[in-house]
Amino acid sequence: MENNVVVKKPRLEWLDALRGFTMILVVANHVAGMGFGEEWKHSSAIPFLILFRMPLFFFVSGFLAYKASQIWDLKNFGLLLWKKIKVQTIPTVVFFFLAMAILNRHFWPAVEESFHAPLKGGYWFTIALLYMFIIYYVFSYLESKLKWKSWIPITLLFLISLAFYETNYLPKYFSWAQGYKGAKTDLFYFLQDSSFGQVFLYFPFFLYGNIVHRYWDKWQRVMDSKWFFPIIITVVILATLDALKWRTLRMTWAILPLTVSRFGLLTITFMYFRHYQQYFTKFTFMGVSLQYIGRRTLDIYLIHFLFMPDLPQIGEFFKSYPHNFVIDILLSAVLGLVIIGFSIITSNILRISPFFKKWLFGRS
Numbered sequence: 001m002e003n004n005v006v007v008k009k010p011r012l013e014w015l016d017a018l019r020g021f022t023m024i025l026v027v028a029n030h031v032a033g034m035g036f037g038e039e040w041k042h043s044s045a046i047p048f049l050i051l052f053r054m055p056l057f058f059f060v061s062g063f064l065a066y067k068a069s070q071i072w073d074l075k076n077f078g079l080l081l082w083k084k085i086k087v088q089t090i091p092t093v094v095f096f097f098l099a100m101a102i103l104n105r106h107f108w109p110a111v112e113e114s115f116h117a118p119l120k121g122g123y124w125f126t127i128a129l130l131y132m133f134i135i136y137y138v139f140s141y142l143e144s145k146l147k148w149k150s151w152i153p154i155t156l157l158f159l160i161s162l163a164f165y166e167t168n169y170l171p172k173y174f175s176w177a178q179g180y181k182g183a184k185t186d187l188f189y190f191l192q193d194s195s196f197g198q199v200f201l202y203f204p205f206f207l208y209g210n211i212v213h214r215y216w217d218k219w220q221r222v223m224d225s226k227w228f229f230p231i232i233i234t235v236v237i238l239a240t241l242d243a244l245k246w247r248t249l250r251m252t253w254a255i256l257p258l259t260v261s262r263f264g265l266l267t268i269t270f271m272y273f274r275h276y277q278q279y280f281t282k283f284t285f286m287g288v289s290l291q292y293i294g295r296r297t298l299d300i301y302l303i304h305f306l307f308m309p310d311l312p313q314i315g316e317f318f319k320s321y322p323h324n325f326v327i328d329i330l331l332s333a334v335l336g337l338v339i340i341g342f343s344i345i346t347s348n349i350l351r352i353s354p355f356f357k358k359w360l361f362g363r364s
Contacts, residue, residue, distance in 0.1 A: 014277035017287055018270065019060050019294030025053040027304050028336035030122070032328065035308045035335070037315035044318070045328035047244050051258075052265035054125075055205040059266050061129060062209030065136055072144035081137055087298075087362035088130035094360060095302040096123045102306055118192050122305045126298075128198040132206050135199075154211055161203040168200055169255040176200075208263065212270075223271050236264035293340060299347035299361055300340055307339045 029049040032038045040046055070076070097111070099121060104110035114121035143153050171179035175188040176197050191197035212219050222228055239260035242248055249256060273280060280287040293300065318328055350356040357363045 012277075013282060013287060013291055014273045014280040015060065015063070016294035017280035017290035018273040019057075019297055020290035020292065021269075021273070021294075022053060022057045022060060023293050023297045023300055024333060024336055024340065025049055026057065027300070027340055028329070028332040029053055030304070030308065031336045031339065032332040034122070034305075035311055035314075036318070036332070037312040038318055038328075039315070042315075042319040042322055043328060044323050044325040045332060048240075048325075051240065051243070051261055052269065054202060055262045056266040056269055057125075058129070058132070058202045058205040059209035059212075059270070061132070062136075062206035063213045064209075065133065065206070066210045066213040068214075070140070072141045077137060077141045081134065083362075084130060084133045084137075088126045088133075091298065091302050091360050091362070092123050092126045095305075096121065099123070099305050103308075116189075116193055118195050118197050120195055123302075124195040124198050125301060127195045128202065131196055131199045132203055135203070136206070136210070151215070154207070154214065158204060158207045158211065161207055164200040165204050165259075166255060168197070169258075205262070205266065223274070229271065232264055232267060236261055236268060239264060293344075296344060296347060300343045302360075303343040303346050304339050306346075307342050309335065 029046060032043060032046050032049075038046055040050070096114070100110045100114060101107050103121075110121075114123075118124060120127065139153070139157055146153070167174045168177050171177040171181070174180065175182060175185040176191050191200075239257040242257040243254075243261050247254065280290060282288045282291060314331065318324065347361065350360060351363070
């Protein structure tokens with residue numbers, strides 16, 4: 001008789017630390033853009049952060065989504081799906097309305113405006129991630145019914161996701177693409193209101209992380225080879241310079257260096273944490289700190305918008321004095337860490353109640 005209990009493997013400490021580092025990048029970017037009012041073209045930090053901080057977050061989510069021991073029968077499929085819907089939806093709705101009430105003078109107009117915007121006042125991430133999990137769970141359930149095991153199904157899904165990703169940069173053909181100047185379509189408004197358009201932008205990175213975990217032994221051999229890191233560093237430097245500075249490729253071809261830099265930068269960051277994993281254990285200050293943040297990413301993400309500063313003067317400073325990358329990053333990251341601290345304190349206060357702990361943060 002088979003035992004349907006899923007055996008949990010020990011957590012990878014350095015991966016939790018990587019999640020914590022990524023959360024710091026996300027909050028720092030929000031501080032720069034939302035708190036300081038920095039514009040993309042005047043900031044020396046935001047363009048670089050935007051390249052890989054959210055792709056990295058979705059990469060880690062996809063990596064953790066794969067569980068080799070998961071049994072994909074209808075019962076487990078339904079339980080996983082319901083748990084994910086509950087954890088992703090209820091907290092998002094609660095904190096979305098709370099943020100609209102706290103951060104805006106007029107509550108209902110702010111709700112309507114944010115609802116019809118793809119970023120939902122910042123609360124788009126959990127919505128988009130829920131869509132990705134639903135797609136992935138359906139795919140995994142169907143894949144488990146195949147009589148043969150192969151890399152082909154997940155590769156096809158990855159390539160399809162890349163094709164949808166590309167549509168975001170083809171304004172001549174798609175109404176939801178960046179730079180589209182034609183009349184808005186019903187599909188455009190659907191993608192805006194549902195935030196499903198964000199899935200087009202980030203699902204390839206989720207699947208990339210999933211594929212890396214599926215073939216972890218092979219990927220480790222590739223990453224440990226002598227040729228891989230020098231090549232990827234060289235390619236990423238050239239791609240990032242072209243995406244941010246040179247812009248030698250025009251029109252639809254410009255997406256190539258942008259895409260390469262995104263995949264490359266997140267891969268380099270992932271390799272860094274894996275290679276120096278001894279510094280990110282629970283026995284080091286940096287390791288235990290980043291791991292703690294990494295295990296509370298949902299709490300921090302939901303709460304940190306409530307503590308965003310309103311300092312447009314700093315944005316004006318960097319507009320007048322650009323090319324201050326270190327200062328720009330330092331100010332955003334330090335204030336971001338303070339905001340993370342306040343978010344964790346707020347979370348801990350709310351977690352005193354078992355009801356809030358369960359329904360706001362998905363912990364029993």
